[in-house]
Amino acid sequence: MGYTPHVLVVGGGPLGTGLARDFAIRGLEVTLVDPGPLAAPRTGRMGGLLASGAQFAREDPDYAQRCLAENRTLFEIAGHCVEDTGGLVVGDNLDGLQTACEDCSIAAQHLSAEAATEREPGLDPAVDGALAVPDAAIDPFLLTVAAARDAREYGADIRPRTEVTDIVVENGAVETVVVEQTPFPVDADGRDATGDADGDATDDADGDDTGGEPPDDGADGADPGAGGESGEDGDEPVRSDGGKSVPGTVGGGTDPTEDLGGSLEPTVDRLDVDYVVNAAGDNAPAVAGLADCSVPVSQGQETVTVAAGRPVETAVTRPAAPGEAPDTAVPVGQHTLLATEHRSGSDAAGVPSGPDTGHIPSPLAVDNVADSLSGLVAGTGRTQRALRLPRAEFDPGRGRDFAVLDHDRQDCWGLLTVLGGTVTTHRWVAERVCDRVCGEFGIQRACQTDELQLPGGEDVPDLAQAVGTFGLAESVYEHSKRRLGSQTSAVLHTDGENPVVCSCQSVTRSEVAAALDDETNADADLGGVRVRTSATTGRSQGGRCGHQVATQLHPAYDGEVVENACTALLDERWQGQRPVAGPQQTEMARTYRLHAGVMNRGHDHEMGHTDIAGYDDGSHDPADRPTCCPRVGWEP
């Protein structure tokens, strides 16, 4: 056996998991770490747009064509994450854009205002025509999880809730990486700590002495370094036996870890890795900083609001100024994602994140989304939550294109930072980076991520006709099927009852169980359940269903773990609602009333005999005691 390099991927977004998948399929040893559950909203553009490239055809034809190619690839390999909504581009000079699209082989049809409104009644009446293009919607959460699961099936070690705490560099090369895994969601503070790490990260980005160095985007010219020889030389990817092909059907329940509720200290691990790919998004400068390296970045700021339901059925976009992301309104599943971008310094709405805000935008920025998108869509629906997506890009900016920085130039061989790219092009970016890293080790293996389907994306016959709806209401089945793709039958087929635990999103108990069983999820991480199932993302944002989702951890986990997991889940949901005006504030008040009032979750009483003796036990009302209990002589 030859030497197999061990690559550490830092970051569990679409790009990080895409990298891990690519490396694993090429046969490298891969570990992926992310401080949160996978697909935490810090990596990549989460606006849900699977771009056709039309928006960029005029100013960046190369990028536009790449988008189109990747758009088609993702339809092929990740069908269950993609919805063919079609797209409408609105804005000025649509004729010019149409010509540019034709030059890029992007099908674009110019619709009159009437025809556009007929196609998409949710368009703002003021819209003066639109370009119909093959845009689509993509569920970035499902995509990320599918990539992680596939990577694991090819042997990658996926470690959510794991943070890089040190990168030891010796003799100008990465020697060891220290990672810490938090075993359980301990409490709200533990969750906050994760968020703070990002806030701090941006501060570390400046004040370096190599800031002027242009980032290296090429795959050539790097030192071959301590490359090993290629390992197995077969090109056939090998799926390891360790992975579960279908969650929920193999392996039974969650590991009943023995020291449940006992050891809540982080587990520290020292990884002897050969190469580190830093795809941590806006956290990338902090990760590089652990190796005393710097990443010159400029911070973009994108605000995404999540509206209930589908005020539009089509992905509606409006190209923005060069280098900026377009304004978008994209229906993804049972929500519509509305996004605008704000460059740093360009708008007061991009307030700096304080300790309390973390990844939530200011109320002003949230209101600004609605203002920016008026004129694009008639109504933005009922806003449920808002996300602030800090978007780190190399400085000087390279637009939406990706860029890599090889820290070998900073006397640290074996560390590469990747920034930029979009969810549409993430697979292609991963391919380029993997090519380059493999090149460092003299490995030449073709990328196959554009051919191999992701778990859930395989073509399977529609089982609805064959087996009905698995005893579920039709709408519950339909929503489940959309998320589960080819695994619908395996997950929904249960022996006993399979009740809905999240009513708004139609998530059943077996789907939650499958998410908990997923080996790419951290133990007892309900955030991971959320990104896999969409549970707790509906109207009440977990207020009504969070405890029902949490008790699915019981009895594998003890009550304390369940309570803490529930609190962490609901606090995460709570944060995203805070800057939103309108009916969501009423929902928040109802959630508070239910949990603080009716459930009394704000108080925890342990009471002995004497403690409860001071309270009414009903015995003042002897008449109220039924007389129907002649227990003597009763036999069960």
Next chain:
Amino acid sequence: MNGRADATPSPSGEDSLGDPSETVTPSDTPDVLVVGGGLAGCFAALSAAREHPAAAAVELLVTAADRFDRHPGTIDVLGYPGRSTDDDSTAATEHRQPVETPFDAIDALPEDHPYRRLGRDRLRTALALFDDELDYSGERSEHNALVPTHTGRVRPTARYPDWMAAGLASRDEPMGLVGFEQAPALDAAFVADRLGERLPYEVTAVTVEFPGRVTESPAGPVLARALDGDEAPSGDVGTPDFDVVEEEPPSSLTPDEEQGPAREPLVERVRSELALEGRVGFPAVLGETAYQTVRDHIESALYAEVFEIPVGPPSVPGRRLERRLHAALADAGVAVTSGALEGFEADDGRIDRVSLSGRDRAVESVVLATGGLSGPGLVADRAGVHEPVFDCHVDHPDDRLAWTEPTLLADHAFGRFGVSVDDELRPLDATGRPEYENLRAAGRIVGGFDYDAEQSADGVALVTGGAAGRWSSP
């Protein structure tokens, strides 16, 4: 006065309420208009009508149909007076024992709290009227009772309905819990674990399948209706076509046998699973109207006292409470209507006329009892927090992020949002003067205090509703 005639379940066990023929036709000139159909509104209307039964025409305008869907059916008077102001307030608050006797704890509240402002005598009067009109328990004890919650905590309450009486956590006796597979709102094993760890007696649990097929979610109202009518639910699923597949259809997918009864199969399933217990708790879905009959049936079949633990929303116990209140309102001659208050005319600081869903009429006095931010009494939009009916002044910070704290179970500013009132419960404008001379506020719309943190919302609803109603009655 006889307020019990219709409030008490009839001998058949059916709550004979909600019968349209019993509703009272609204008078053309209601002397008292109560806006808002929650506990405070119902009680304000009841108090106004009982104050001068002959003289006053009272109308209750229900502006939101689902107010009681979030109500657990108990009457909480005071569980935790005030928050501790220590730096370490979270830990201190979390483990503070609930007050044993609410009346003894009132003095610990700030002077402008509704209890202090209106005084304990008015609170006693309000509770006495409630006890007289509604068939609840707990009135013979000055002490709070502790009731179990569906997430395994205990909650202090002053009045509880008969179907919760056997389930008091403060009764030092083991209990068994029954959960339904189809109703994940109450995970019996989890709740039993949590209660068992915190209470000095054993709590056991079984989970059974509710008879029939349940596909609705939340399942509570469906199960309740099934027990009311003693008919197993049939669910709502597409019909499988088994010819398409070669394999045997899974057992869970075989077509239903005849839709049978619900009650007896249920008790049989419970009896075969449950160890001998003196008292047995169920999720509170044991009937929405015939709950008395259902509980009697289960009690005699299990040879145990049966109680229910509220779940929801939608809360079946809340709907039961609403039915009892509406029966009392009908008995008192209050006209109950649904709709919105679309406009009003005011002159010289008094509200003279109101427009109600197309009807335009004169009023002598108005009680505003539309609830707080949890709906629909306050509205939060980009401009701020508003009281949408009479546009009463609502004090609140401009910064939206100051309305809430970063975590759910915290001391949120929005918990205290509402109108400021004078000693006669009249909402005050920004300068501290009454908005209208004949407008009074009751319930959660009265701001300044977090009634959820205090576990005092129902007592406040009763004392403010009672006072506002009586003062409004000519």
